[in-house]
Amino acid sequence: MTQAEIKLCSLLLQEHFGEIVEKIGVHLIRTGSQPLRVIAHDTGTSLDQVKKALCVLIQHNLVIYQVHKRGVVEYEAQCNRVLRMLRYPRYIYTAKTLYSDTGELIVEELLLNGKMTMSAVVKKVADRLTETMEDGKTMDYAEVSNTFVRLVDTHFVQRCPLVPATENSDTGPPPPAPTLVVSEKDMYLVPKLSLIGKGKRRRSSDEDATGEPKAKRPKQTTDNKEPIPDDGIYWQANLDRFHQHFRDQAIVSAVANRMDQTSSEIVRTMLRMSEVTTPSGAPFTQPLSSNEIFRSLPVGYNISKQVLDQYLTLLADDPLEFVGKSGDSGGGMYVINLHKALGSLATATLESVVQERFGSRCARIFRLVLQKKHLEQKQVEDFAMIPAKEAKDMLYKMLSENFISLQVGCL
Amino acid sequence: MAGNKGRGRAAYTFNIEAVGFSRGEKLPDVVLKPPPLFPCSLKTKDTDYKPVPLKTGESEDYVLALKQELRETVKRMPYFVETPEEKQDIERYSKRYMKVYKEEWIPDWRRLPRELMPRKKCIKGPKSKKAKDTGKGPSLTNPADVLKKIEELEKKGDGEKSDEENEEKEGSKEKSKEGDDDEEDDAAEQEEYDEEEQEEENDYINSYFEDGDDFGVDSDDNMDEATY
Numbered sequence: 001m002t003q004a005e006i007k008l009c010s011l012l013l014q015e016h017f018g019e020i021v022e023k024i025g026v027h028l029i030r031t032g033s034q035p036l037r038v039i040a041h042d043t044g045t046s047l048d049q050v051k052k053a054l055c056v057l058i059q060h061n062l063v064i065y066q067v068h069k070r071g072v073v074e075y076e077a078q079c080n081r082v083l084r085m086l087r088y089p090r091y092i093y094t095a096k097t098l099y100s101d102t103g104e105l106i107v108e109e110l111l112l113n114g115k116m117t118m119s120a121v122v123k124k125v126a127d128r129l130t131e132t133m134e135d136g137k138t139m140d141y142a143e144v145s146n147t148f149v150r151l152v153d154t155h156f157v158q159r160c161p162l163v164p165a166t167e168n169s170d171t172g173p174p175p176p177a178p179t180l181v182v183s184e185k186d187m188y189l190v191p192k193l194s195l196i197g198k199g200k201r202r203r204s205s206d207e208d209a210t211g212e213p214k215a216k217r218p219k220q221t222t223d224n225k226e227p228i229p230d231d232g233i234y235w236q237a238n239l240d241r242f243h244q245h246f247r248d249q250a251i252v253s254a255v256a257n258r259m260d261q262t263s264s265e266i267v268r269t270m271l272r273m274s275e276v277t278t279p280s281g282a283p284f285t286q287p288l289s290s291n292e293i294f295r296s297l298p299v300g301y302n303i304s305k306q307v308l309d310q311y312l313t314l315l316a317d318d319p320l321e322f323v324g325k326s327g328d329s330g331g332g333m334y335v336i337n338l339h340k341a342l343g344s345l346a347t348a349t350l351e352s353v354v355q356e357r358f359g360s361r362c363a364r365i366f367r368l369v370l371q372k373k374h375l376e377q378k379q380v381e382d383f384a385m386i387p388a389k390e391a392k393d394m395l396y397k398m399l400s401e402n403f404i405s406l407q408v409g410c411l
Numbered sequence: 412m413a414g415n416k417g418r419g420r421a422a423y424t425f426n427i428e429a430v431g432f433s434r435g436e437k438l439p440d441v442v443l444k445p446p447p448l449f450p451c452s453l454k455t456k457d458t459d460y461k462p463v464p465l466k467t468g469e470s471e472d473y474v475l476a477l478k479q480e481l482r483e484t485v486k487r488m489p490y491f492v493e494t495p496e497e498k499q500d501i502e503r504y505s506k507r508y509m510k511v512y513k514e515e516w517i518p519d520w521r522r523l524p525r526e527l528m529p530r531k532k533c534i535k536g537p538k539s540k541k542a543k544d545t546g547k548g549p550s551l552t553n554p555a556d557v558l559k560k561i562e563e564l565e566k567k568g569d570g571e572k573s574d575e576e577n578e579e580k581e582g583s584k585e586k587s588k589e590g591d592d593d594e595e596d597d598a599a600e601q602e603e604y605d606e607e608e609q610e611e612e613n614d615y616i617n618s619y620f621e622d623g624d625d626f627g628v629d630s631d632d633n634m635d636e637a638t639y
């Protein structure tokens with residue numbers, strides 16, 4: 001992690017969890033994996049506060065623990081995960097566009113609380129939605145459950161690793177920490193719950209939006225006494241799936257900019273078909289036949305099969321190579337070249353940055369160097385068709401801002 | 412020795428064309444100070460390269476509003492750990508009633524390392540444990556366990572042992588029993604413990620005398636003692 005990243009993590013933790021958690025979190029980011037005592041000693045914080053901070057951080061998936069030999073438990077910060085907190089509003093907004101207000105609130109609750117049981121989420125969201133509805137109307141648990149299930153089916157919400165059920169706790173001393181098990185096949189398995197109920201509106205006497213001090217409050221709500229049907233099954237937001245969605249959006253809008261609306265819809269359809277079948281890191285999607293694509297086009301789009309084939313051919317022939325043809329069966333097998341597409345997008349972004357900061361002639365030089373990888377001074381002048389003195393000036397400017405670097409070679 | 416420059420004529424010791432100047436051309440001005448740090452100006456035909464304006468639109472506005480709401484909401488969540496303020500020399504009566512209500516959060520201890528559970532060393536400890544023991548009769552029929560419990564209660568009763576020592580001595584065996592029992596008491600005891608911390612340090616057990624609910628309310632009405 002760079003110093004700037006660590007500083008950013010520090011600010012994020014402080015904003016979300018306060019100074020104590022920030023101190024512990026930043027310490028772990030800086031020093032790596034450490035046991036409880038060492039953390040308390042090195043940060044000069046009391047053991048109680050360190051424990052509380054670690055509980056909060058683990059709850060939010062920002063710190064993980066590992067049991068080492070001799071029963072020592074070490075805690076490690078997930079630096080990149082802390083940085084993802086910047087994107088929370090974007091995740092919530094994405095859920096809103098896909099699953100409207102209900103989906104938005106479900107994802108918001110999951111992000112705010114780190115992990116929750118399904119019953120807790122449904123109840124909380126139903127209550128919140130009921131607050132915003134007209135008097136007398138309430139949100140049914142069933143509707144919220146349905147949206148939850150849809151989020152799970154499209155992998156936006158996933159199960160947390162489970163505590164293994166042990167029956168042998170009497171035989172020996174139990175371990176200092178549970179070893180959580182990731183169950184791949186159960187990751188998106190929704191337990192059979194019959195959540196029946198409606199959202200409750202908070203009574204206006206309890207609600208105090210102005211933040212006036214409230215002296216007496218019941219310590220525990222009565223709901224804690226009821227047995228929770230899906231106890232122990234926790235859910236979290238699947239950030240990778242959101243990132244995959246952002247990636248797809250970027251590709252679709254790039255195609256729309258470069259070609260037209262219809263091509264982008266075709267690409268969007270292809271990406272949607274590959275959503276859950278293609279792993280997120282794959283270089284290209286599974287091959288899709290033209291027939292399949294035709295069947296999966298959105299209902300409003302009534303283009304004929306021949307037109308679709310023409311579009312596909314055009315996309316495959318485009319020099320940007322977003323779409324590739326991998327075979328001829330089924331009317332033509334097509335793939336989306338994910339890595340190539342992302343590479344092109346990144347390159348376009350870089351070139352745009354250079355153009356906005358240094359001018360279009362510098363951008364021309366930059367594109368050249370990017371394309372040819374290594375160029376000598378003279379070659380730059382010749383290829384870019386820019387007079388020598390100006391070329392040198394521009395190269396030096398970009399060199400001083402670290403956009404271009406020198407490589408000394410021996411002939 | 413500098414060596415003979417070409418017989419009285421000025422000549423560069425390297426090929427001048429490699430740097431980009433042809434012979435006889437006016438050399439650029441000598442730079443006397445470093446270029447200004449800011450703004451990073453790149454003037455070409457009087458146009459400064461200004462940054463591209465930020466994207467604005469409905470979705471950007473909504474995301475911005477979400478972010479601002481989020482910043483407010485997280486401060487009210489139970490995960491936001493407040494820094495304990497320093498003890499004030501005069502404890503203000505009003506402070507007790509100014510505490511903003513925050514929902515208590517109890518982690519699922521089954522998912523966490525046992526060392527993270529808070530340990531109590533207040534005087535209340537043995538009392539509450541005894542109450543718990545009578546309630547959990549069936550599980551402690553094992554005489555060995557009862558002995559262990561008594562041992563541990565004695566240790567707790569001392570109250571002088573430091574947190575670290577306690578943890579090392581008791582080890583993992585006791586924890587298994589305490590693990591599940593403590594879950595519900597933890598929150599309550601911690602809250603009460605904090606209150607005790609804030610009371611004066613004296614020899615009286617604070618829980619011995621409970622202030623009734625009417626304690627604060629009636630005091631203004633019965634001012635019999637204060638007549639002079």
